[in-house]
Amino acid sequence: MxxxxxxxxxxxxxxxxxxxxxxxxxxxxxxxxxxxxxxxxxxxxxxxxxxxxxxxxxxxxxxxxxxxxxxxxxxxxxxxxxxxxxxxxxxKAAPAETTVKAPMPGLITRILVNAGDAVTAGQALVVIEAMKMENELKSPVAGVVAAVTAQAHTAVEKGAVLLTLKAG
Incomplete structure (x- = not known):
């Protein structure tokens, strides 16, 4: 020991x-x-x-x-x-707020959560289409969706903030 x-x-x-x-x-x-x-x-x-x-x-x-x-x-x-x-x-060091950003340029095809929804780590949040393939973006943390800034059927650039999560 x-x-x-x-x-x-x-x-x-x-x-x-x-x-x-x-x-x-x-x-x-x-x-x-x-x-x-x-x-x-x-x-x-x-x-x-x-x-x-x-x-x-x-x-x-x-x-x-x-x-x-x-x-x-x-x-x-x-x-x-x-x-x-x-x-x-x-x-204790975990951030109070986490942003989910587009990892690549693409088209937001679906938003799977709404503001106020509780989410678990690994839960699918947004579907983005890039190069004719759909990619689910998953929650990096458990928490509550504080804001959804992305809109379905709109194009986004790499690094665009799609939604914000609050720890909890």
Whole structure:
């Protein structure tokens, strides 16, 4: 299992190779470890024959870590949590509005949606004829049709805005 450990501003990659045998990698370097709960918030950690007495306090995800006289703020995230957080950032970064543009010059033969319609990602929106072939333009995102600027049976140039979608 892979983890990302943040201690203060430093981020360390940790991979537990064999938990039962106490084998891990810190930043790609193999280490032997042992981690034991002593009592309350006190733990004993052994890393490559170096012993540490560690006191943990605070709520997840951040903990206050006391090693001797030194106090650090630390957090640990597994690979699943990291992937979930990255996905949440992508969702938050998604644009509020998306325009669907003509990928080529052609003739709009059909408009399959109206303003106010809810659409799913991949749903057909507009049919454009170019070089005697009909092409369905599909929604790149799920959302609601905010405006339809194209009209059926009209010619459009490449890059012309055909409709606008709002996230939702």
């Amino acid at each position: 892979n983890y990302q450990v943040k201690i203060g501003e430093r981020i360390v990659a940790v991979r537990v190779v064999d938990a039962a045998a106490g084998i891990a990698e810190l930043e790609g370097k193999p280490v032997r470890f042992d981690f034991r709960h002593v009592r309350g918030d006190l733990y004993s950690i052994l890393i490559d024959d170096q012993a540490y007495s560690v006191q943990l306090s605070g709520a997840n995800p951040e903990q206050e870590v006391r090693i001797g006289p030194h106090v650090y703020t630390a957090s640990v995230e597994d690979e699943r949590s990291l992937a979930l957080r990255a996905l949440q950032r992508q969702v």
